[in-house]
Amino acid sequence: MSAEDKPFKDREEVKKDIRLCAMMGMIVTFCSLGFAVLGVIGDALNITLGLESMSWFLLAIVFGLIAITPNMRSVAAKHLYGIENER
Numbered sequence: 001m002s003a004e005d006k007p008f009k010d011r012e013e014v015k016k017d018i019r020l021c022a023m024m025g026m027i028v029t030f031c032s033l034g035f036a037v038l039g040v041i042g043d044a045l046n047i048t049l050g051l052e053s054m055s056w057f058l059l060a061i062v063f064g065l066i067a068i069t070p071n072m073r074s075v076a077a078k079h080l081y082g083i084e085n086e087r
Contacts, residue, residue: 014081018074025070032063 039056042049049056
């Protein structure tokens with residue numbers, strides 16, 4: 001049976017997609033937090049760490065907004081396919 005014949009994805013394939021989305025969301029979220037920390041450190045020490053402090057804060061905001069996409073996809077897939085979080 002080929003992939004075109006199946007109306008729905010395989011459960012294991014969905015789990016793999018959920019793990020990938022959750023991992024990408026986590027990576028982007030950590031980048032956002034790192035940018036915010038660099039902005040705070042640069043502002044507190046009154047130095048330029050490659051970019052001005054406001055630029056680091058803006059990058060943190062942008063990456064924080066970007067992180068919503070993979071996290072929402074992961075949540076929607078868990079809800080639609082009825083897959084609970086397994087540890």
